[in-house]
Amino acid sequence: MRNKILIVDDVELNRDILSDMLEDEYDILTAADGRQAITIMNSEIENIAVVLLDLVMPEVDGFYVLNIMKERDWMKDIPVVIISGDATVEVETRALKFGVNDFIHKPFNVNIVRQRVKNITDLYNYRKQIEERYNTQTDILEKTNILLRRQAYELHQNNARIIDILGTVVESRNLESGEHIHRVKGYTHLLALEYMKLYPEEGMTTHRAKLIASASSLHDVGKIAIPDSILLKPGRFTPDEFAIMTAHTSKGAAIVKEMSDIWDEEYGTACYEICLYHHERWDGKGYPMHKKGDEIPLSAQLVSLADVYDALVSERCYKDAFSPEQAYEMIVGGECGQFNPKIIECFKNLKEEFENFDAEHYSLEDENSDLPDYMTQMF
Structure with missing residues (x-):
């Protein structure tokens, strides 16, 4: 034309x-x-x-x-x-x-007019071709980007399902209802979001908070390898039994490491850190490696407090449940080991949220997604 x-x-x-x-x-x-x-x-x-x-x-x-x-x-x-x-x-x-x-x-002049019009139309046509090529390439890149994001989102969903299933298997062996994992996930998420709000310089994000909370489901996966005679013992452990029980942290980390090819690196790292370090304490008196302070990954620190709180307010084969108020005082007072002072501040701010937490109606997917709008519309 x-x-x-x-x-x-x-x-x-x-x-x-x-x-x-x-x-x-x-x-x-x-x-x-x-x-x-x-x-x-x-x-x-x-x-x-x-x-x-x-x-x-x-x-x-x-x-x-x-x-x-x-x-x-x-x-x-x-x-x-x-x-x-x-x-x-x-x-x-x-x-x-x-x-x-x-x-x-x-x-x-006829020749001048013709030549100048030709120069301009040639430039105009060339520019249109460049724009069309650019738009085509941009469209291809955008579609590719959407596909990659969709694959990443589906991988994330699959990771979360695998982790929940594994966590539930552990809880069934532990003769618990399975709600422990769900509650720890919720408490961890609350703590991570509060940490993001109080300490923005630390780099916590909504995405990271969600990932850590989801990964927390595997914190006790190593208990799969603990004999029932020890795992289900109602009384106090002997020193040897305690040593076997504490090994669930390293065993859990080993399990996660063996499964590294089924999830992305960020997820795998969070799961590994949480399994291995969630019983470490800020003062170095935890286990299995006696890490202290910021030697302990933040993901494990958050899960640690959430896990201790739920253990206190829940009835176990070896103890009655403490009231939420008692559990709060015990954690803040240092009776359950030392925690990161920053996380304690978060916990203090969340006292009512922890007491009123409704595990039955809580879901990470109910939280505002940090995915782009076009991604949330696709699913």
């Missing part, structure tokens, strides 16, 4: 001369004044390659047309060549400020 040229001039002879010069190579549109030119551009905006515009016209002059084109953002799409008998610097400067592409003085 040939390019279209719009010739705007109030003198019919000028329009005819320019049309004769260009009609062999272009489809010609003509307008006798600025108002007619604007009407034509309204309907042909996508098809016009160049506008040849006279400035001096009755009623609606060329500058008015340029102003309308600028207001409607047409100047970036349609090259404009001014053809005028006024050769003053002031007129040219004023026209150039609108962003016109060229200036041809009357009386015009």
Whole structure:
């Protein structure tokens, strides 16, 4: 399809001369004044390659047309060549400020007009090709990005399901209802979000908070390898039995490491850290490696407090349940080992949330997603 040229001039002879010069190579549109030119551009905006515009016209002059084109953002799409008998610097400067592409003085030379129009249309066509190619490539990249994000989202969902299933298996061996895992997940999430709010400099994000909470489901997976005679013992452990029981941390980490190929690295790392370190304490008096302070990964520190709180307020084969108030005082008072002071501050702020936590109606998926809008609309 040939390019279209719009010739705007109030003198019919000028329009005819320019049309004769260009009609062999272009489809010609003509307008006798600025108002007619604007009407034509309204309907042909996508098809016009160049506008040849006279400035001096009755009623609606060329500058008015340029102003309308600028207001409607047409100047970036349609090259404009001014053809005028006024050769003053002031007129040219004023026209150039609108962003016109060229200036041809009357009386015009046929070869000059043809060559300049050709140069501009060639540039116009080249730019369109570049834009179309760019848009095509951008569209391909966007679709690829959406696909990758979708795969990442599905991988995340699969990770969460696998972790929940494994955690439930452990709880069934431990003769507990399975709600322990769900409660620890909820408490961990509350703590992580509060930590993000109180200590933004630490780099916690909503995504990270969710990931840690989900990974917390595996904190006791190593208990799979602990004999029932010890796991289900109602009384106090002997030193040897305690040593076997504490090994569930390293055994859990080993299990997670063996399963590293079924989830992404970030998830696997969080699961590994939580399994291995969730019984460490801030003062170094935990187990299995007696880590202390920030040697203990933050993920494990958060799960540790959540796990201790739920253990205190839950009835176990070896103890009655403490009240939430008693559990709160015991943790804050250091009776359950030392915790990161920052996490204790979070816990203090969340006292009522912990006491009123409803595991039955809580789900990580109910929380505001940190996925982009277009991703949340896909699922």
